[in-house]
Amino acid sequence: MSKIRAGRVGEQIKKELSLLIQSELKDPRIGFVTITGVDVTNDLSQAKVYLSVLGDEEQKSGSLKAIEKANGFLRSELGKAIRLRHTPELIFKLDESVAYGSHIEKLLGDLGKSEKR
Structure with a gap:
């Protein structure tokens, strides 16, 4: 039952x-x-909050640092919005799966073009 609740809270x-x-x-x-x-x-x-940031590595690291700096504000506002006894500690991580997926899609597209020749 707690896994269902954790999923809904997430x-x-x-x-x-x-x-x-x-x-x-x-x-x-x-x-x-x-x-x-x-x-x-x-x-x-x-x-654990997974973030996807559009841009190069510098923009990704800058956005992650800014969001980590605002962690206290985000946690307090989250506590006001969601009525829980204890607001969870937020851990921000970059999610590279979107970039990885687009890279694989590009490789598959290039492979398809070379097969048509």
């Missing part, structure tokens, strides 16, 4: 953090950021 955290990052954070270092997933521990003490 989806709610994802929704609320997406809104907070888009509307409340005014840091110019934050580029186009998408939250791709949230993994919450069964005891709801930690939440």
Whole structure:
């Protein structure tokens, strides 16, 4: 039962953090950021938030640093939006799966073009 609850809490955290990052954070270092997933521990003490950032490595690291700096603000606003006894500790990680998927798709496209010749 706790896995089901952790999944629901993770989806709610994802929704609320997406809104907070888009509307409340005014840091110019934050580029186009998408939250791709949230993994919450069964005891709801930690939440790993996976971010996908559009841009080069410099923009990715700048956005991640700015969001980590705003961790306290995001956690307090999340606590106001979601009524839990303890707000989970937020751990932000870059999600490279989107970039990896587009790289594989490009390779498959190039392979298809070379076969047609």
